[in-house]
Protein backbone atom coordinates (compact mmCIF):
# COMPACT_ATOMS: atom_id res chain seq x y z
CA UNK A 1 0.00 0.00 0.00
CA UNK A 2 1.27 3.50 -0.84
CA UNK A 3 -0.28 6.97 -0.41
CA UNK A 4 -0.99 9.16 2.60
CA UNK A 5 -2.63 6.40 4.69
CA UNK A 6 0.17 3.89 4.09
CA UNK A 7 2.05 2.78 7.20
CA UNK A 8 5.57 4.16 7.60
CA UNK A 9 8.25 1.89 6.17
CA UNK A 10 10.26 2.33 9.38
CA UNK A 11 9.30 4.10 12.60
CA UNK A 12 11.59 4.29 15.62
CA UNK A 13 10.80 5.73 19.04
CA UNK A 14 13.51 5.94 21.68
CA UNK A 15 15.26 3.07 19.90
CA UNK A 16 18.50 1.88 21.51
CA UNK A 17 20.59 -1.24 21.17
CA UNK A 18 23.86 -2.56 22.58
CA UNK A 19 25.47 -5.88 21.79
CA UNK A 20 26.57 -6.62 25.33
CA UNK A 21 24.83 -5.60 28.55
CA UNK A 22 27.77 -3.45 29.60
CA UNK A 23 29.02 -2.57 26.14
CA UNK A 24 28.67 0.72 24.30
CA UNK A 25 25.47 1.68 22.53
CA UNK A 26 25.44 0.73 18.83
CA UNK A 27 22.19 2.75 18.52
CA UNK A 28 20.90 5.29 21.02
CA UNK A 29 17.76 7.48 21.41
CA UNK A 30 16.78 7.03 17.75
CA UNK A 31 13.55 8.79 16.77
CA UNK A 32 12.64 8.82 13.10
CA UNK A 33 10.01 7.95 10.51
CA UNK A 34 10.80 6.79 6.98
CA UNK A 35 7.62 7.11 4.88
CA UNK A 36 6.59 4.20 2.70
CA UNK A 37 7.15 4.19 -1.05
CA UNK A 38 10.58 5.81 -0.72
CA UNK A 39 14.05 4.70 -1.73
CA UNK A 40 16.04 5.58 1.35
CA UNK A 41 19.80 6.04 1.52
CA UNK A 42 21.01 4.78 4.90
CA UNK A 43 24.40 6.41 5.39
CA UNK A 44 26.96 6.91 8.12
CA UNK A 45 30.66 6.41 8.81
CA UNK A 46 31.99 2.93 9.66
CA UNK A 47 30.48 1.77 12.93
CA UNK A 48 27.66 4.37 12.85
CA UNK A 49 25.01 1.66 13.37
CA UNK A 50 23.61 1.03 9.85
CA UNK A 51 23.89 -2.78 9.89
CA UNK A 52 22.58 -2.90 13.45
CA UNK A 53 19.50 -0.91 12.44
CA UNK A 54 18.87 -3.17 9.43
CA UNK A 55 19.24 -6.32 11.58
CA UNK A 56 16.74 -4.86 14.06
CA UNK A 57 14.35 -4.07 11.19
CA UNK A 58 14.77 -7.59 9.83
CA UNK A 59 13.94 -9.07 13.25
CA UNK A 60 17.42 -10.63 13.72
CA UNK A 61 18.00 -8.47 16.82
CA UNK A 62 15.59 -7.04 19.41
CA UNK A 63 15.70 -3.43 20.65
CA UNK A 64 17.34 -2.84 24.02
CA UNK A 65 15.25 0.29 24.59
CA UNK A 66 12.29 1.85 22.79
CA UNK A 67 10.72 0.28 19.72
CA UNK A 68 11.02 -0.12 15.98
CA UNK A 69 8.16 -0.86 13.60
CA UNK A 70 8.36 -2.02 10.00
CA UNK A 71 5.15 -1.23 8.05
CA UNK A 72 3.49 -0.90 11.50
CA UNK A 73 4.45 -4.49 12.32
CA UNK A 74 6.86 -5.80 14.95
CA UNK A 75 10.03 -6.98 13.16
CA UNK A 76 10.45 -10.74 13.07
CA UNK A 77 6.73 -11.58 13.51
CA UNK A 78 5.10 -13.72 10.79
CA UNK A 79 3.30 -10.64 9.41
CA UNK A 80 6.55 -8.67 9.13
CA UNK A 81 8.49 -11.64 7.73
CA UNK A 82 6.02 -12.00 4.87
CA UNK A 83 6.16 -8.32 3.96
CA UNK A 84 9.83 -7.49 4.55
CA UNK A 85 12.99 -8.82 2.85
CA UNK A 86 16.43 -8.22 4.34
CA UNK A 87 19.61 -8.82 2.38
CA UNK A 88 22.52 -8.78 4.82
CA UNK A 89 26.22 -8.55 4.00
CA UNK A 90 26.80 -12.23 4.82
CA UNK A 91 24.19 -13.35 2.23
CA UNK A 92 22.99 -16.62 3.77
CA UNK A 93 22.74 -19.02 0.82
CA UNK A 94 23.21 -22.80 0.69
CA UNK A 95 26.53 -23.42 -1.12
CA UNK A 96 25.57 -26.96 -2.24
CA UNK A 97 22.34 -25.80 -3.91
CA UNK A 98 22.33 -24.89 -7.57
CA UNK A 99 20.96 -21.46 -8.52
CA UNK A 100 17.80 -23.20 -9.80
CA UNK A 101 17.41 -25.06 -6.43
CA UNK A 102 17.80 -21.74 -4.61
CA UNK A 103 15.07 -20.08 -6.63
CA UNK A 104 12.82 -23.13 -6.20
CA UNK A 105 13.34 -22.85 -2.44
CA UNK A 106 12.33 -19.16 -2.65
CA UNK A 107 9.18 -20.20 -4.50
CA UNK A 108 8.30 -22.89 -1.90
CA UNK A 109 8.81 -20.57 1.06
CA UNK A 110 6.96 -17.53 -0.28
CA UNK A 111 3.33 -17.41 -1.30
CA UNK A 112 3.93 -14.09 -3.09
CA UNK A 113 6.86 -15.42 -5.17
CA UNK A 114 7.45 -13.77 -8.56
CA UNK A 115 9.43 -16.32 -10.55
CA UNK A 116 9.90 -14.12 -13.62
CA UNK A 117 11.35 -11.23 -11.58
CA UNK A 118 13.76 -13.52 -9.70
CA UNK A 119 14.93 -15.30 -12.86
CA UNK A 120 15.44 -12.04 -14.68
CA UNK A 121 17.90 -10.77 -12.06
CA UNK A 122 19.89 -14.01 -12.34
CA UNK A 123 19.74 -14.06 -16.15
CA UNK A 124 20.87 -10.42 -16.45
CA UNK A 125 24.04 -11.42 -14.62
CA UNK A 126 24.71 -14.27 -17.09
CA UNK A 127 24.57 -16.80 -14.23
CA UNK A 128 23.71 -20.37 -15.34
CA UNK A 129 20.77 -21.81 -13.40
CA UNK A 130 22.70 -25.10 -13.09
CA UNK A 131 25.70 -23.44 -11.36
CA UNK A 132 26.41 -24.36 -7.72
CA UNK A 133 26.01 -21.41 -5.39
CA UNK A 134 29.26 -22.27 -3.54
CA UNK A 135 31.20 -21.88 -6.80
CA UNK A 136 29.84 -18.45 -7.75
CA UNK A 137 31.93 -15.28 -7.55
CA UNK A 138 30.96 -12.92 -4.68
CA UNK A 139 29.24 -10.59 -7.17
CA UNK A 140 27.19 -13.43 -8.64
CA UNK A 141 26.25 -14.65 -5.14
CA UNK A 142 25.02 -11.14 -4.41
CA UNK A 143 22.81 -11.31 -7.48
CA UNK A 144 21.31 -14.65 -6.45
CA UNK A 145 20.67 -13.33 -2.92
CA UNK A 146 19.06 -10.22 -4.40
CA UNK A 147 16.91 -12.40 -6.68
CA UNK A 148 15.67 -14.24 -3.56
CA UNK A 149 15.01 -10.98 -1.71
CA UNK A 150 13.15 -9.36 -4.64
CA UNK A 151 11.40 -12.51 -5.87
CA UNK A 152 9.49 -12.55 -2.61
CA UNK A 153 7.85 -9.29 -3.76
CA UNK A 154 8.28 -7.61 -0.39
CA UNK A 155 6.58 -4.35 0.51
CA UNK A 156 9.82 -3.30 2.20
CA UNK A 157 13.25 -4.29 0.96
CA UNK A 158 16.21 -3.76 3.32
CA UNK A 159 19.64 -3.94 1.70
CA UNK A 160 22.92 -3.77 3.60
CA UNK A 161 25.59 -2.51 1.17
CA UNK A 162 24.26 -4.68 -1.67
CA UNK A 163 26.58 -3.21 -4.32
CA UNK A 164 29.88 -3.81 -2.53
CA UNK A 165 30.84 -6.91 -4.59
CA UNK A 166 29.38 -5.87 -7.93
CA UNK A 167 31.24 -4.59 -10.99
CA UNK A 168 30.22 -1.13 -12.29
CA UNK A 169 27.92 -2.49 -15.02
CA UNK A 170 26.19 -4.83 -12.57
CA UNK A 171 25.80 -1.97 -10.07
CA UNK A 172 24.05 0.13 -12.71
CA UNK A 173 21.77 -2.78 -13.65
CA UNK A 174 20.85 -3.54 -10.04
CA UNK A 175 20.18 0.11 -9.26
CA UNK A 176 17.93 0.31 -12.34
CA UNK A 177 16.13 -2.87 -11.23
CA UNK A 178 15.55 -1.39 -7.77
CA UNK A 179 14.16 1.84 -9.20
CA UNK A 180 11.81 -0.07 -11.53
CA UNK A 181 10.71 -2.21 -8.61
CA UNK A 182 9.95 0.85 -6.51
CA UNK A 183 8.13 2.62 -9.37
CA UNK A 184 6.04 -0.35 -10.57
CA UNK A 185 5.19 -1.97 -7.25
CA UNK A 186 5.50 0.91 -4.77
CA UNK A 187 8.13 -1.11 -2.88
CA UNK A 188 9.84 0.78 -0.06
CA UNK A 189 13.60 0.29 -0.18
CA UNK A 190 16.19 1.10 2.47
CA UNK A 191 19.71 0.80 1.13
CA UNK A 192 22.89 1.27 3.17
CA UNK A 193 25.85 2.42 1.13
CA UNK A 194 29.19 4.24 1.27
CA UNK A 195 29.10 5.01 -2.48
CA UNK A 196 27.55 8.45 -2.35
CA UNK A 197 27.45 9.29 -6.10
CA UNK A 198 25.28 6.22 -6.73
CA UNK A 199 22.64 7.42 -4.31
CA UNK A 200 22.18 10.72 -6.17
CA UNK A 201 19.96 9.38 -8.96
CA UNK A 202 18.21 6.73 -6.93
CA UNK A 203 17.27 7.84 -3.43
CA UNK A 204 14.56 10.26 -2.39
CA UNK A 205 14.94 9.95 1.40
CA UNK A 206 18.03 10.09 3.59
CA UNK A 207 18.59 8.49 6.98
CA UNK A 208 22.01 9.52 8.26
CA UNK A 209 23.45 8.01 11.43
CA UNK A 210 26.34 9.35 13.46
CA UNK A 211 27.73 7.34 16.37
CA UNK A 212 24.47 5.44 16.76
CA UNK A 213 22.22 8.52 16.67
CA UNK A 214 20.04 9.86 13.89
CA UNK A 215 21.40 13.08 12.43
CA UNK A 216 19.14 13.38 9.38
CA UNK A 217 15.87 11.72 8.38
CA UNK A 218 14.65 13.87 5.54
CA UNK A 219 13.35 14.15 2.00
CA UNK A 220 16.21 14.56 -0.52
CA UNK A 221 14.60 17.48 -2.39
CA UNK A 222 13.96 19.32 0.90
CA UNK A 223 17.60 18.74 1.86
CA UNK A 224 18.84 20.17 -1.44
CA UNK A 225 16.60 23.21 -1.14
CA UNK A 226 17.54 24.01 2.44
CA UNK A 227 21.31 23.69 2.00
CA UNK A 228 23.80 25.88 0.13
CA UNK A 229 27.48 25.66 -0.75
CA UNK A 230 29.09 29.08 -0.24
CA UNK A 231 32.47 30.08 -1.66
CA UNK A 232 34.15 33.33 -0.71
CA UNK A 233 36.79 35.09 1.37
CA UNK A 234 37.51 33.29 4.62
CA UNK A 235 37.58 36.54 6.61
CA UNK A 236 33.79 36.93 6.25
CA UNK A 237 33.14 33.62 7.99
CA UNK A 238 31.64 35.53 10.93
CA UNK A 239 28.63 36.44 8.76
CA UNK A 240 27.51 32.80 8.99
CA UNK A 241 25.79 32.99 12.34
CA UNK A 242 22.39 31.73 13.56
CA UNK A 243 19.80 31.07 12.24
CA UNK A 244 22.05 29.42 9.62
CA UNK A 245 23.84 26.23 10.61
CA UNK A 246 27.34 25.63 9.35
CA UNK A 247 27.67 21.94 8.51
CA UNK A 248 31.22 21.92 7.20
CA UNK A 249 33.94 24.46 6.42
CA UNK A 250 36.88 23.85 4.10
CA UNK A 251 39.62 26.44 3.75
CA UNK A 252 41.99 26.82 0.83
CA UNK A 253 44.34 29.79 1.34
CA UNK A 254 42.18 32.89 1.86
CA UNK A 255 39.18 31.21 0.26
CA UNK A 256 36.59 29.23 2.14
CA UNK A 257 33.98 26.74 0.95
CA UNK A 258 31.20 26.15 3.42
CA UNK A 259 28.15 23.91 3.43
CA UNK A 260 25.35 25.51 5.41
CA UNK A 261 21.75 24.81 6.20
CA UNK A 262 20.41 28.19 5.14
CA UNK A 263 17.63 29.86 7.07
CA UNK A 264 16.79 33.27 5.63
CA UNK A 265 18.88 35.78 3.64
CA UNK A 266 22.69 35.69 3.66
CA UNK A 267 25.06 38.45 4.68
CA UNK A 268 28.51 38.74 3.13
CA UNK A 269 29.81 38.38 -0.40
CA UNK A 270 29.38 34.69 -1.16
CA UNK A 271 29.11 32.73 -4.39
CA UNK A 272 26.11 30.48 -3.71
CA UNK A 273 25.43 27.08 -5.28
CA UNK A 274 22.75 24.50 -4.58
CA UNK A 275 24.52 21.32 -3.48
CA UNK A 276 24.19 17.85 -4.93
CA UNK A 277 23.05 15.13 -2.55
CA UNK A 278 26.64 13.86 -2.53
CA UNK A 279 27.92 17.28 -1.32
CA UNK A 280 25.39 17.30 1.50
CA UNK A 281 26.07 13.74 2.63
CA UNK A 282 29.85 14.07 2.45
CA UNK A 283 29.54 17.41 4.32
CA UNK A 284 27.63 15.81 7.18
CA UNK A 285 29.80 12.69 7.25
CA UNK A 286 32.99 14.77 7.48
CA UNK A 287 31.48 17.41 9.76
CA UNK A 288 33.80 16.47 12.65
CA UNK A 289 36.80 17.31 10.44
CA UNK A 290 35.81 20.99 9.96
CA UNK A 291 38.59 23.49 9.27
CA UNK A 292 37.98 26.89 10.86
CA UNK A 293 39.35 30.20 9.52
CA UNK A 294 41.90 30.37 12.33
CA UNK A 295 43.28 26.96 11.26
CA UNK A 296 43.30 28.11 7.63
CA UNK A 297 45.39 31.19 8.55
CA UNK A 298 47.86 28.97 10.41
CA UNK A 299 48.11 26.64 7.39
CA UNK A 300 48.70 29.64 5.12
CA UNK A 301 51.38 31.08 7.40
CA UNK A 302 53.16 27.73 7.53
CA UNK A 303 53.13 27.35 3.71
Ligand SMILES: Nc1ncnc2c1ncn2[C@@H]1O[C@H](COP(=O)(O)OP(=O)(O)OP(=O)(O)O)[C@@H](O)[C@H]1O
Pocket residue numbers: 019020025026044045046047048049050051052053
Ligand atom coordinates in the same frame (compact mmCIF):
# COMPACT_ATOMS: atom_id res chain seq x y z
N1 LIG B 1 28.39 -8.52 16.67
C1 LIG B 1 28.81 -7.44 17.32
N2 LIG B 1 29.25 -7.51 18.59
C2 LIG B 1 29.65 -6.42 19.27
N3 LIG B 1 29.65 -5.17 18.75
C3 LIG B 1 29.22 -5.03 17.49
C4 LIG B 1 28.77 -6.15 16.71
N4 LIG B 1 28.39 -5.68 15.48
C5 LIG B 1 28.60 -4.34 15.51
N5 LIG B 1 29.08 -3.95 16.69
C6 LIG B 1 29.40 -2.57 17.10
O1 LIG B 1 28.21 -1.80 16.96
C7 LIG B 1 28.52 -0.52 16.40
C8 LIG B 1 27.70 -0.32 15.12
O2 LIG B 1 28.15 -1.25 14.17
P1 LIG B 1 27.44 -1.46 12.77
O3 LIG B 1 28.04 -2.68 12.15
O4 LIG B 1 25.97 -1.43 12.97
O5 LIG B 1 27.89 -0.15 11.99
P2 LIG B 1 27.83 0.17 10.41
O6 LIG B 1 27.36 1.58 10.31
O7 LIG B 1 27.04 -0.86 9.70
O8 LIG B 1 29.37 0.08 10.02
P3 LIG B 1 30.07 -0.24 8.57
O9 LIG B 1 29.85 0.94 7.69
O10 LIG B 1 31.52 -0.40 8.96
O11 LIG B 1 29.47 -1.53 8.03
C9 LIG B 1 30.03 -0.47 16.20
O12 LIG B 1 30.59 0.16 17.31
C10 LIG B 1 30.41 -1.93 16.16
O13 LIG B 1 31.72 -2.11 16.64
